[in-house]
Amino acid sequence: MTAKRKFILGVTGASGAAYALRTLEALARAGCEIHLCVSEPGRRVVEMETGLQLAPDLSDLAELIDAPTENIRHVALDDFASAVCSGSARFDGMAVVPCSMRTLGAIACGHGDNALHRAADVTLKERRPLVLVPRETPLSAIHLRNMLELARAGATVLPACPGFYHKPQSVADLVDFVVARVLDALGVENELVKRWPEK
Ligand SMILES: Cc1cc2nc3c(=O)[nH]c(=O)nc-3n(C[C@H](O)[C@H](O)[C@H](O)COP(=O)(O)O)c2cc1C
Numbered sequence: 001m002t003a004k005r006k007f008i009l010g011v012t013g014a015s016g017a018a019y020a021l022r023t024l025e026a027l028a029r030a031g032c033e034i035h036l037c038v039s040e041p042g043r044r045v046v047e048m049e050t051g052l053q054l055a056p057d058l059s060d061l062a063e064l065i066d067a068p069t070e071n072i073r074h075v076a077l078d079d080f081a082s083a084v085c086s087g088s089a090r091f092d093g094m095a096v097v098p099c100s101m102r103t104l105g106a107i108a109c110g111h112g113d114n115a116l117h118r119a120a121d122v123t124l125k126e127r128r129p130l131v132l133v134p135r136e137t138p139l140s141a142i143h144l145r146n147m148l149e150l151a152r153a154g155a156t157v158l159p160a161c162p163g164f165y166h167k168p169q170s171v172a173d174l175v176d177f178v179v180a181r182v183l184d185a186l187g188v189e190n191e192l193v194k195r196w197p198e199k
Helices: 017-029 040-050 101-108 115-125 141-152 171-186
Strands: 006-011 033-038 072-074 093-099 130-134
Touching: 006 017, 006 040, 006 115, 017 033, 017 040, 017 093, 017 171, 033 040, 033 115, 093 101, 093 115, 093 171, 101 115, 101 130, 101 141, 115 130, 130 141, 130 171
Parallel strands: 006 033, 006 093, 033 072, 093 130
Antiparallel strands: none
């Protein structure tokens, strides 16, 4: 039997809770184990954008998705003893969806002050896939510099920037466009969006 693939999913306080929930759902449906780390602003944005109030331990976040939830583990932001904070724990990669400019900056300068930042730092140093989904516009020179720094360090900077050539019919189609690219970057098989024909 092949081992379950294990990913860290960070959710921060940028707009786009739908991207986070759909990524969580898609990873869970793919049978992955997910270590979920949500910043306090991230929780606030999820609440604002879904209209729901979440439990303090976020145990009910998984109820917002349509997928098996037994492989979702919650990581507290102050739990530096968590497996996600250690390079010796084996993970297949990490995505931060959506990624705020604050978290982007913290990861870019290696100055993390929570378990999510530390997990991203570890993912980079262990040279595992790190996918960051920033959502901000317009971008300042500081944002752009941080993104360049991260791309040079090996991260995939994948802005929440859906295309329109697949003729989206709904907001869900636009969300799936971005989430499909996140899963592709993590190496997780998915058929969220019809692919451009390969000749
Ligand atoms: C409703 C709401 C929407 C926000 N949207 C964004 C955003 O799209 N991008 C961003 O970088 N910050 C956004 N912010 C600001 C971040 O939440 C704030 O910088 C916070 O400190 C980020 O912390 P975190 O990275 O630990 O989640 C938003 C804040 C709120 C309340």
